[in-house]
Amino acid sequence: MRKSLNILLVEDDMIEIMKFNRTISKLAYLHNIIEAKNGEEALEILYNSESLPDLILLDLNMPKINGLEFLSIIRNNAHLKYIPTVILTSSSDHKDVTECHQLGIAGYLVKPLKFSDYSESIKTVLDYWCFNEFVEA
Amino acid sequence: MSQKEQLLQKLKYQNEQLDDYAHLVSHDLKSSLRSLSALLSWVKEDCIEKSGKESVGNLNLMEAKIEKMDKFLEDIINYSEIGATSLKTTTIDLNKKVSKIIESLHIPQNISIVVKGDLPVLKGDARRLRQVFQNLISNAVNFNDKENGLIEIGVEEAEDFYTFSIKDNGQGIPQEYHEKIFNTFTTLGYQEKSTGMGLSIVKRVLDLYGGEIWVESEVSNGSTFYFTISKKDNQ
Numbered sequence: 007m008r009k010s011l012n013i014l015l016v017e018d019d020m021i022e023i024m025k026f027n028r029t030i031s032k033l034a035y036l037h038n039i040i041e042a043k044n045g046e047e048a049l050e051i052l053y054n055s056e057s058l059p060d061l062i063l064l065d066l067n068m069p070k071i072n073g074l075e076f077l078s079i080i081r082n083n084a085h086l087k088y089i090p091t092v093i094l095t096s097s098s099d100h101k102d103v104t105e106c107h108q109l110g111i112a113g114y115l116v117k118p119l120k121f122s123d124y125s126e127s128i129k130t131v132l133d134y135w136c137f138n139e140f141v142e143a
Numbered sequence: 144m145s146q147k148e149q150l151l152q153k154l155k156y157q158n159e160q161l162d163d164y165a166h167l168v169s170h171d172l173k174s175s176l177r178s179l180s181a182l183l184s185w186v187k188e189d190c191i192e193k194s195g196k197e198s199v200g201n202l203n204l205m206e207a208k209i210e211k212m213d214k215f216l217e218d219i220i221n222y223s224e225i226g227a228t229s230l231k232t233t234t235i236d237l238n239k240k241v242s243k244i245i246e247s248l249h250i251p252q253n254i255s256i257v258v259k260g261d262l263p264v265l266k267g268d269a270r271r272l273r274q275v276f277q278n279l280i281s282n283a284v285n286f287n288d289k290e291n292g293l294i295e296i297g298v299e300e301a302e303d304f305y306t307f308s309i310k311d312n313g314q315g316i317p318q319e320y321h322e323k324i325f326n327t328f329t330t331l332g333y334q335e336k337s338t339g340m341g342l343s344i345v346k347r348v349l350d351l352y353g354g355e356i357w358v359e360s361e362v363s364n365g366s367t368f369y370f371t372i373s374k375k376d377n378q
Contacts, residue, residue, distance in 0.1 A: 021178035028185075067174065096174045099166075100224065100270070119213045121181040 008136045009035045014059040016048040016076065017041070017094070018068040026063075029125040030132075037132065045071025049079065052086055061112075061135050062091040066102060074102070077109045088141060092131060158226065165223040169216045176216070180209050211338070218340035221274065222327070225347045230268040237262035240269070241296060244277050254284055254292030262298055263305055265372065271348045276309075278341040279368050283311035285337070304354075304371045312365040321358050345370070 017023055023041060030037055040059065042048035045068060052058065062080075066073035073093065080086040090112035095102070098116045106114055113131060118124050144152075187202045238261065245256050276296075283294045295310040316324065316331065323329050325346045330339030349356050349370055360366035 019174065019178065021181060025178075025181045067170070096177055097170050099170070099220075117177055119177060119180050119210065121184040124177075124181070 008060075008138075008140075011037045011061055011132065011135055012040070012057070012059045013037055013132075014040045014042060014048060014051065014062045016045065016062065016068070016073070017065045018043050019065070022065070025121060025124060026128065029128045032125070033129060033132065035132075035136065044068045045073065045076030045079075048076060052080070058086070058089055060090070060140050062089055063094050064091055066093060066095040066097060066106075074105055074109070077106065077111070081109050090135070090138075162223040162226050165219055169220045169223070173213065173216045173220075176209055176213050180206070180213075183209065215338045215340070218338045218344065222340055222344050222347065225271070225274075225344065225351065230271065230351070232266050233269055234264060234266055235269055235272060236264045237272075240272065241276055244273060244280060248277070248281055248284065250284055251292075253290060254287055254294065256280065256284075256294045256296070259295055259297040262296075263300070265305070265374065267352070267372070271351070275345050275348050275370065278345045279309045279370075282341055283309055283313065283366075283368075287311055287313035289313065303375065304373045306369055306371050308367050308369050310365065310367040315362040315364055316358060316360040316366050317362055318360075321360065324358070325356065 015023070015026060017026070027039070030039060040051060042051055048062075048064075049071065064073050064077065071079070073095070077091060080089065080091070087110075091110075092113035092115060093106050093111055094115050094117060096117050103114055115127055115131060118127060183202060183205055187199055187206075190199050190202065238258070241258060241262060250256065280294065280296070284292070287294070289312050293312045295308075297308045297310070299306045299308075320329075320331060324331070325342050327340065327343040329343075330337045346356055349372075353373055354371045356368065356370040358366055358368050
């Protein structure tokens with residue numbers, strides 16, 4: 007079991023980032039978080055870093071390159087296509103859910119209204135990924 | 144193209160735009176509401192820590208309002224989606240579908256739900272049909288004021304269509320509201336949580352299917368909602 011994940015968080019909203027960091031800071035394990043404010047920034051990080059993240063947490067509604075566009079780009083890139091990606095969004099829109107699954111995702115999380123519920127679901131997702139075997143890249 | 148056709152096309156386009164707009168705005172507001180809710184819970188934590196429990200009363204009220212607003216937005220999204228997304232027709236066993244819906248609802252212990260007889264297997268869009276049954280059943284549950292609540296789901300078969308009924312022994316609806324309740328945003332206000340959208344969603348789905356809905360009700364004795372669904376391929 008892994009105790010620390012390298013996570014790329016793609017999220018444009020400042021308070022959402024605060025929510026995420028606050029949740030992470032209370033977990034038993036220390037994860038390494040890289041933040042990107044939109045799809046464009048996330049791609050730059052992926053293209054330029056030596057090692058790939060274990061997991062991408064992706065918001066859908068973002069400026070410049072949005073979540074769906076970003077997902078479609080990495081799924082069509084031989085080097086990046088296998089990074090597990092979990093969608094983190096407030097939209098349970100049927101079309102979004104379908105499109106994401108068609109492109110290939112490792113999970114689709116609709117952000118609950120309450121912060122305590124949100125924290126709980128983030129913890130569950132990260133705990134799950136700690137138990138996974140990853141391809142070394 | 145005739146003038147009438149042109150007008151109709153324009154109207155159709157405007158309607159779609161309106162749905163899209165409602166959809167978009169609701170999603171944005173929902174995201175903001177998530178931020179507000181988180182910030183509020185942190186303020187609440189701080190308050191409890193610093194000054195003891197007394198002062199969080201208003202914060203709890205704010206929390207409840209935010210919850211209601213979220214439910215409201217969810218309903219607007221559901222309502223606007225009905226016209227926007229195209230229907231996907233599959234074969235649905237309503238016995239399975241309805242028991243799944245009942246399982247997914249929060250039903251208090253004093254209320255029992257009975258399905259009378261066999262429900263049919265029909266062709267339709269699974270999500271839309273779920274919205275119809277789910278909203279009617281949860282209304283029957285939420286507005287029930289009896290010590291032993293009873294909700295009965297039944298069906299009668301005619302040559303071309305089914306008539307479904309959802310009967311409760313709840314508080315009933317006064318005659319003057321029997322038509323009004325299907326209008327958007329109308330709520331009789333018995334329930335703090337109600338948004339007034341549930342029945343309009345049901346009506347809109349049934350309109351799409353060419354079905355009808357009506358209510359028979361007696362104040363304090365309960366209501367029965369009837370609706371029809373055609374047996375023909377429900378496109």
